Amino acid sequence: MNQSFTSLGIYSGLGFGLFLALLGAFVWRIDLINQRRKVRNKKFKSVFEELQDANFRSEQLNAELAREVEQRRLASTVFEAASExxxxxxxxxxxxxxxxxxxxxxxxxxxxxxxxxxxxxxxxxxxxxxxxxxxxxxxxxxxxxxxxxxxxxxxxxxxxxxxxxxxxxxxxxxxxxxxxxxxxxxxxIVEARVRHLTHFDELTGLANRLLFKERLEEANQRVRQGTSRNLALLHIDLDRFKLLNDSLGPELADQVLQKIAERLTKALPEADTISRLSSDEFAVLFDAYGSLTSLARVATRLMGKLSRPIVVDGHELVVSASMGISLLPDGARDIAQLVSQANKAMQQAKHMGGGTFQFFSHSLQHSTLERLQLENQLRKAIRERKLSVFYQPKLCLKTGRLDAAEALVRWDHPELGSVSPSDFIALAEETGLIVLIGEFVLREACRQAAQWQQSGLAPIRVSVNLSGHQLRQGNLVSLVRQVLEDTGLAPQCLELEITESQLLENVDYVIATFQQLHELGVKLAIDDFGTGYSSLSYLKRFAVDYVKIDQTFIRGVGTCVEDDAITKAIIAMAHSLELKVVAEGVENEVQLAFLKEHQCDEVQGYLISSPTNAQAMADLLRAGVAIW
Structure with a gap:
C-alpha cells in the first residue's frame, strides 16, 4: 500500500511537472505572441507616423501650390489692371x-x-x-x-x-x-494749366500780379544793364466799379471785366505786359517808351476806347477809368517808387472826377502827402468831436416864414482855420469817413431841433444829407429810428436828402428803404434834381416829399430863357405828383420873385441867410418875422 502511495506520488509529481512544463510553454508562447505583437504595433505606429508626415507634407505642398497659383493670378490681375x-x-x-x-x-x-x-x-x-x-x-x-x-x-x-x-x-x-x-x-496738360494759373488771371487771361512783378523786375534789369532806355507804367482803376458790381451782380460784373481786358489787349499791342492786379485794377508796362507825347497819345486813345458803351446781358454800360502814369528813370529811381508814383497819379485822376489820366510829378506827390495828412487830421477831428453843425434856413414862400433848415457840417481846423466842405467831404467819401460824419450830423441836428422846441420855439423841419455810403450800410432805418428815440424828436420834423444820382445806385433797395422811412414818418427829399441821370419816370416810384432844384438852374432864372423853362417844368412836374419844391442857391430878388411867381414852395440861399451856428439860427427863429 505504501508502494501504491509511492507510485501515486511519483505519478502525481510527474503530472504536476508536466502541467508546469505545459504551463511554462503556454506562458512562453503567450509572451512570444506579445513580443511579436509589440514589434508589429511598433511597425504599424512607424508606418502611421510616416503616413501622417507624408500627409502633412502633402498639405504643405498643396498650400504652397495654392499660394503660388493665387500669387500668379494676383500678379496677372495687377499686370493687366496697372495704369502704366x-x-x-x-x-x-x-x-x-x-x-x-x-x-x-x-x-x-x-x-x-x-x-x-x-x-x-x-x-x-x-x-x-x-x-x-x-x-x-x-x-x-x-x-x-x-x-x-x-x-x-x-x-x-x-x-x-x-x-x-x-x-x-x-x-x-x-x-x-x-x-x-x-x-x-x-x-x-495739368502742369501747363498750373503754370498758367500761377502766372495768368483766370477770368481775363491777362498776366496776374506775380507775372507782372517778374516782368517788371526783368525790365528794370534791362534798364540797369543799358539794354533798354526807360520804362513807363500805367496804373488803371475802373471808376465806381463797386457800384456796378453791387447793382448787376458778380457774374455780369465779371463779363464787364472780360470785355475791358479785351479792349486793353486790342488797344495796346505795343505794350510789354498787360496785367490785372486786383478786382478792377490793371497795370500796363511799356519797355522803352518813345516820348511823353507818344505816351499821352496812347493814354488818350485808351481812355476813348474804354469809355465806349459795353453791352452785357441787354444792359448798355459806360465804364470810365482813372489812369496814373509814372516813368523810370526819368521820374522814379527804382521799381518800388515807380509803382508808388503810378498809384498816386491814378488817385489824383480819381480826385479830378475820373475818366482821365495823370502823369506823376513831384508837385503831385506833395499834394498826395497833404491829402494824407488832411485825412489823418479829419479822423482825429471826428474822434475828438471837433466838427460842428451849421444850419441854413429855408423860407416858405406861401407864409413868408422860416419853417425849415438844412444841417451842414463844418470843420474849424486849429491851424488851417475853416476847412472848406468841398475839400474834406470828398475826402470823407473816398475814405469811408462820411459814414461817421453822417451819423454825427444826424444826431446833432435831431438833438438841436428837439432842444429848440424845448426852449419854446415853434417846431421846424431839419434836413440832413445822406451819402451813398450810408445807404449801402444797410442799417439806415434802424439808425434813424434810434436817433429819434434818443433825442425825442418827432419823425415829421426830420427830413433826409439824397442826391438824384444816388437814387440809381440800387433802385430797388433805395425804394424799399425810402418806404420804411416814409412809414416811420420821416420826410424825404431828392437833392440836386435835374443834374443826375435818372428818368422822370423814376420819380413816382420813390416815396419822397420834396424835390430840390439844383442851384445851377436857379442861378440863371429871370435872365436865362433855358433856365426859366427848366425850372418851371420841374415845379409843374413835381406839383403834378403832389410833391413840394425847394429851390437852393437863391441869391437875389429877381430869382426870388421868379420862384414865387411860379409857385415854388420853399427857397434857401444867401438872400435868405448864409449857414449859421445853432445860436444864430435860434435867434432867427425867435424873431419870427415874415419876409413880407
Whole structure:
C-alpha cells in the first residue's frame, strides 16, 4: 500500500511537472505572441507616423501650390489692371507679353505687339537716338530710366517716362527685360494749366500780379544793364466799379471785366505786359517808351476806347477809368517808387472826377502827402468831436416864414482855420469817413431841433444829407429810428436828402428803404434834381416829399430863357405828383420873385441867410418875422 502511495506520488509529481512544463510553454508562447505583437504595433505606429508626415507634407505642398497659383493670378490681375504700361521682353528685345495699358498708350492691339521686336515698331527720332544709350546702360547697370518723346501707332508724338530692368537667371545670364511705360501727356496738360494759373488771371487771361512783378523786375534789369532806355507804367482803376458790381451782380460784373481786358489787349499791342492786379485794377508796362507825347497819345486813345458803351446781358454800360502814369528813370529811381508814383497819379485822376489820366510829378506827390495828412487830421477831428453843425434856413414862400433848415457840417481846423466842405467831404467819401460824419450830423441836428422846441420855439423841419455810403450800410432805418428815440424828436420834423444820382445806385433797395422811412414818418427829399441821370419816370416810384432844384438852374432864372423853362417844368412836374419844391442857391430878388411867381414852395440861399451856428439860427427863429 505504501508502494501504491509511492507510485501515486511519483505519478502525481510527474503530472504536476508536466502541467508546469505545459504551463511554462503556454506562458512562453503567450509572451512570444506579445513580443511579436509589440514589434508589429511598433511597425504599424512607424508606418502611421510616416503616413501622417507624408500627409502633412502633402498639405504643405498643396498650400504652397495654392499660394503660388493665387500669387500668379494676383500678379496677372495687377499686370493687366496697372495704369502704366508693362512689357516683358526677351534678351533680343522681342516682346513676350504686354498689358492692356501699354496697348492703350501705344495704340497697338496686344496681338500686334507680342512676338515683335521693339525696334520694328514706329518710333520717334528721339527714341531712336536714345536706343544705343539704353542698351549700354542695361548691359552695364541692368537698368535705365528717363523721359522720351515716343510715337503712337497713328503717328502722334507723346511724352513717355520709361523704366527698364534686366532680369538674370541662376547662371547670371539675361533672361528677360521688364519695361514700365507711363504716358505723361495728361500730366503735362495739368502742369501747363498750373503754370498758367500761377502766372495768368483766370477770368481775363491777362498776366496776374506775380507775372507782372517778374516782368517788371526783368525790365528794370534791362534798364540797369543799358539794354533798354526807360520804362513807363500805367496804373488803371475802373471808376465806381463797386457800384456796378453791387447793382448787376458778380457774374455780369465779371463779363464787364472780360470785355475791358479785351479792349486793353486790342488797344495796346505795343505794350510789354498787360496785367490785372486786383478786382478792377490793371497795370500796363511799356519797355522803352518813345516820348511823353507818344505816351499821352496812347493814354488818350485808351481812355476813348474804354469809355465806349459795353453791352452785357441787354444792359448798355459806360465804364470810365482813372489812369496814373509814372516813368523810370526819368521820374522814379527804382521799381518800388515807380509803382508808388503810378498809384498816386491814378488817385489824383480819381480826385479830378475820373475818366482821365495823370502823369506823376513831384508837385503831385506833395499834394498826395497833404491829402494824407488832411485825412489823418479829419479822423482825429471826428474822434475828438471837433466838427460842428451849421444850419441854413429855408423860407416858405406861401407864409413868408422860416419853417425849415438844412444841417451842414463844418470843420474849424486849429491851424488851417475853416476847412472848406468841398475839400474834406470828398475826402470823407473816398475814405469811408462820411459814414461817421453822417451819423454825427444826424444826431446833432435831431438833438438841436428837439432842444429848440424845448426852449419854446415853434417846431421846424431839419434836413440832413445822406451819402451813398450810408445807404449801402444797410442799417439806415434802424439808425434813424434810434436817433429819434434818443433825442425825442418827432419823425415829421426830420427830413433826409439824397442826391438824384444816388437814387440809381440800387433802385430797388433805395425804394424799399425810402418806404420804411416814409412809414416811420420821416420826410424825404431828392437833392440836386435835374443834374443826375435818372428818368422822370423814376420819380413816382420813390416815396419822397420834396424835390430840390439844383442851384445851377436857379442861378440863371429871370435872365436865362433855358433856365426859366427848366425850372418851371420841374415845379409843374413835381406839383403834378403832389410833391413840394425847394429851390437852393437863391441869391437875389429877381430869382426870388421868379420862384414865387411860379409857385415854388420853399427857397434857401444867401438872400435868405448864409449857414449859421445853432445860436444864430435860434435867434432867427425867435424873431419870427415874415419876409413880407
Amino acid at each position: 504700361g508693362i512689357v516683358i521682353l526677351d534678351p533680343t528685345y522681342k516682346m513676350l507679353t504686354v498689358n492692356q495699358a501699354f496697348s492703350r498708350i501705344s495704340g497697338y492691339a496686344v496681338a500686334e505687339l507680342v512676338g515683335r521686336r521693339v525696334d520694328e515698331l514706329a518710333c520717334s527720332r528721339d527714341a531712336r537716338r536714345h536706343f544705343p544709350i539704353i542698351q549700354a546702360s542695361l548691359a552695364e547697370h541692368d537698368s535705365w530710366l528717363g523721359e522720351l518723346v515716343e510715337t503712337r501707332k497713328n503717328g502722334e508724338l507723346y511724352p513717355q517716362w520709361l523704366q527698364l530692368k534686366v532680369v538674370r537667371d541662376d547662371a547670371a545670364q539675361v533672361s528677360h527685360i521688364v519695361a514700365f511705360i507711363t504716358d505723361l501727356s495728361a500730366r503735362r
